[in-house]
Each structure stands twice: as structure tokens, then as C-alpha cells.
Amino acid sequence: MSTPSSSPSSTFTRRDFLRSGSALSLAAFFNTATAAPQGSVRATKDAPNLLFLNLDQLSHMALSCHGNPYLKTPNIDRLAARSVDFSKSYTPDPICCPARASWCTGRFPSENNVVANNRKLRTDLPDYGQWLGEHGYQTVHIGKWHVPGRQLHQSFQLVPHNSHPQGEYSDNLIALSFEAFLANRDHERPFFAQIGLMNPHDCGNAPRTAKHSFPFKHLRDQLPPYPPNFDFDRREPEQLKSMHNGLMNFTKMWTEENWGHQAWLYYRMVEMVDVNVGYILDTLEQSSDHANTVIIFTSDHGDANGYHRMLFKDNFYETSVRVPTMVCFPGHAPEGVEDTKHLVSGLDFFPTFCDYAGIVPPSGLRGRSLKPLLDGKATQWRRYLHAQSKASGRMVVDERFKFVRYYGSKTTQLFDLANDPYETRNLAFEPEYQSDCKRLANEIDRHEATLENVALPSSLSKRT
């Protein structure tokens, strides 16, 4: 691999940063940088490589290793068998841009300004590509990025192609580009590779196909039936209900076959990308880097896939907000362990990368490093996990309950995840659960007061 001389990707050095030191804060430095930082201070020789392998729109439930009988994902299952699989893992915000902006800055959408798709990231927050590059890592991004306001070449030293591949016919190329990178990488430095595979995101386009009869009569027995919570509790927050009603109106003529067709397409997309994940894992496992590479595997959000008679994402139901998170570090982290105890957030990845790299993270990160959990060290972990949606939505989860509130909506939701995992009964209307609602609402207020939220435009803030 070569970097053309016209590329500025290697032109910013720590010297540049130090030269600018008296006049610029670190944040301002990253803001004004026209190219991704490349620190001259080498990471320690034995610092591990970091592979952040992320999919798009993969629900926690959409894997065969998580018990789903309607698809087979042998490669992700293989990764799970070599990882700690955090089963209580949630995205910071169940839609693309806010989730990804939260990953890369370690800050909630209400703080980083990306509270909805296509809103621009605050320019004064460093992202993990910049931070790790400044601290001696070779940084590469391949695949989907989708963080408006932060151009890829400002964050990563190597960017071989555009963001936004088409999962159906471009994810193969993402896997090949990773192989090309690994075969030619700079072995003087550890690498941080963010690999963003697109599938199964494009199930968003599937309804135009699913509205037709399933075209393969002899394969009809593969169509999933209605999901177990197809009939759901309609007492939803008004903002969610508005969106949900629109989707139900869109699908009101659908039969069970149409819903099954939609789910069948989604699962084929998950299987498609599973092959690409397998290719990437094989590439790494056959390389000399394998033993010294931490893999974090996750997705930016899930997909409703018919659950709650819903499609797509952007809500707090488990199919949308709960995602797989697997961490693998051969010989250092346990293998084949499902962690059902700890509440994990996509905000935890940035501090985890810094912890493994042995570098101090930027101030203000909201997540926690997963490394102590992976090292088996006793640690005081979070009791509550928070997520946001649509600027005004807030979710808090504890070991048993999920509480959802949208500012401006009168109706709230409380689900007993321990006893009602499909979220079929909104307990916020039950007298005996009012104390839990109050406790969790107070927790949202307490947490919110700790954030450095940005001012939102009236089109968004009027909803809050």
C-alpha cells in the first residue's frame, strides 16, 4: 500500500501540535487540523493493535449464537466463542449518526450536537481516530463512517475509499481493503483500524420488496412467523406513537407473509455480512498481528424487524437499542464468556481503546473502560445505563427495568426486562410500579444534570 505524496495524511506531527501549543488548546488543534494527527511519540512497543469492527443495524437478537433460529451466523458465532459477549449492551442512540458520533467522541449526542442524523459534530471534541493517531497509532478507516462535520481524513491517516458502501455489493470490498491494509501496514507502530461494514443496514430498503408475495414458493417454510410481541402495548410516549402509527399505516395491508418476507431479507443481509466478518477474522487470525490485537465487535443500532409491529430503528425497544458487543483479545481476555451482568454502552469503546493503548483519554468521556471487566478485576460498575433518541427521548436501564421518557410526551414506559424481555406490558400504568418509575425518572434527571448539553435549535428544542 502506498500513500500518494499529495495526501496530507502524514503531515501533522506532534511537533506541529507543540508549536501551536501556546496559542491553541488541544481541542482547537484538532478543530483546525486539516489532516489526521500522526504523533511522533511512538506508542509503547507492545501496545496492542485495536480493531473496531462494526456493523450497521444489527440487533442483539439477530445472531444464531444469541438463539435466533431463522439465520446462521457461523463467523460471528466463532468470534463470540473467542470473546466476552456482553449481552446487556446498548447503543448510546439507536440511529446511525448519533450512535457513531457518540462512539468516536465518547460523549452523548446531546453533548456532541449530533442528536439526529446529519447534524454536525461539535468541532472542539477530539475523536478516537485523532486521539490514537496523536499517540502513535497508525489509524485507518475503511467503510461506513457517517459522522457529519468530521471529515474522515481529519480523523484517520489512511482512508482508502468513500464512506457509505452498499452492503449488498460493496461490503466484500471493505473486507478486501482490510486485508490489503494489513498486508502492507506500518509495523513500527500499532494500528487502530475502524472497519465499518454496511449490512444489514439496507434492510431499510426492503419493504418495497417485502410488500410483494414471497417469490420462492418452495422456500416459504423459511419465512419467520409473526414475532412474539407483534401485538404490543400501545400505550407509548406520544412522540414515539406518532412515528409508530406512521409505520403501521405504511404496513397496514401487510400479511404475515409480507412481514415474514421482510424478516427473511433482513436475516439474509445479516448472513451476507457474516461472511465478510469471517473473511476479516481469517485475515487477522492468519497474520502475525493476531495475538496482539484487541477486537471490539458491535453495531450502531438494531432493527425492529417486525417486533412491536415496527420496522427500522430510532426507538428504545430492545430490537433497536440493544446491540451485540463482543471483545476478543487472545490470551488476555476470557473466551466464550457471556457477560449477562454488566450494563455496557457504546460510549465505553473510546475509554477502552485508550486503556488498552496505555494512554490517558481526553477529559469528559462519559463511558468506562471495559478492560477491568475483561481482566477479571473487581470493579464498581454502573448501576444505570443511559441512552438518548430523537433529541428529546431518554432511556435508563438498570438490572431489571427499562424506563423511557420523551420530554414533551405525557406517556412514559416501564418494562420489566427480567420478566418481560419482549416488552409487551407497559408497567408505567400499574400502581405498584410507580415508585420504580419515580426512581428511574429521578435518575434521568440526575444524570442529565451532569451533561454538558449543547443548545438545540427550536425545531428540536421545542420538543424537549
Place this chain on the structure above:
Amino acid sequence: MHLSFDLYPSYLQSFDIAPLECVASRQHYAIHAMRNYAYRTENGRQEGPFPQVRPEGSLELECLKPPTINSLRSMEVTHTRSWSTWTGQKHSSKQTIAAKIDYAANATGSPGKWKLSYQSDPIFPVKSYRYSKIGPMRQTGHRLGNVITISTTDSGQDRTYQAHHPTTSLYTLIERLQAGVVEPGPIDYLDDLTMFRPGLEITPLPDQRIEIKGTIEDLHGFALVGPALLPLYFWQNSNNHVLAVIGRNVAYTLTEIECK
């Protein structure tokens, strides 16, 4: 009308030429992809969503003069994909697979031996975007018995896959369809000659009559369907030319065909 024709018929072209019986040929396909949706304001009302379909590359197949052994064929492939991140942006990088494949002249076009090169190139100048060249990365592949081996030259890595069925690829299947010899049945698929997707099937499609640029065409074809793949629909005209290969978000449409 078949569900695969919901977006792409306007890209199909009619070819009123005889079946390819020449010893060597060249076929060029344009690639169009459905990317996202747009909304328009018409008479004060927001209308939509309208699917946005964009040109995203090309596929060129050059079928070479067969050697004296009639059971073998060779072809050269140039498969270029190029997209922009946002609607309306110019493409700023492209990814190219170039390959030479020796394959069986059987019902599936089973690749027997191949060489492949993959690279990603920036397209300059594009405002605000700066991409890095990557590659070329070279691979060789072969099938021996039921074992498929793909070797990456740069890294020395070998991948082996156990095939349980005849194997095919997009490229060789198109050629075999045009030869009129494809039969329904189980098949393993080498997607982009690199990603192994086993356990699929080739199944016939119901005949379709559609209008292509003013000409009524009777189409027949096959689907490639099964695990780890969105169905691919191969549509042929009465002379067996494969006019289109249609997925859900992507379509390859024949734009040129010639005997050499």
C-alpha cells in the same frame, strides 16, 4: 411484473443480435445502485419517498478464445465499483477487481483456477476529500476436488473452503447462461471470487413480458437464492443474452456485446 423490476427497467437495453456462438466475445454491464430516498415538494406538499438510483461502476467480461480442450473456458474480468458518500457528490474513489479465470464449460461455469488483483484508487480532484491508494493486492485461487484454495500473494495467507456443490461466480454464470446450458440445482457461490457463500440454489424464474425502450421483450431467467445472499435475478432475452442481473439494491445491465 416481477418484483425485481421495480426500479431498474429504464436501464435495460434491447439487443437484437443473434445468440453468441462466436469463439470470443466481450460484454459490458453498467452498475446502478439504489442508495437512498429523496422527497420533493409538489404543489406545496411533500411527496415521496422517491428511491434514488445512481450509476456506480461497470463490469466488463472478455470471454477468450477457448483452448483446444472444449471443456475449458477462460475469461478476463474488470469489475469496477465507485460510489459517493452523499447524494450529488462526485465519486472520489473507486475499487477495482481485475481477474483472469479458467473455468469449466459445464452447467455452472465452475472456476477451476484464477488470478485476481484488487485495488482502491482515489479519484482526484474532489473537493474536501482525500483518499489513499490501497493495493494492488494479488490473489490466486484454484479448486482441487472439493477444496477451494485462495492464496493472497502479499501476505502468503491461504484460505481453504470445502465445497459441497458445483461452484460458480457472477462472471462465469453470466457466460454460461448465455451459452444456454444452466440447469436448476444446488450450487456454491464465489462472490467476487473471494467470499465463499455455500449452499445456494439456482432456480428458474417465471417468464416475463416487458417493454424495453419501446420494444416488447419476452424474458426468461434464473435466480440465485439461498443463505448469506440477497437473491440475484438473472434475466435473459430470447437469444439468451443476459440483459440484467438484479439484486435488491443493485442492478447490472448489459450495455454492449460483441463477438471478437
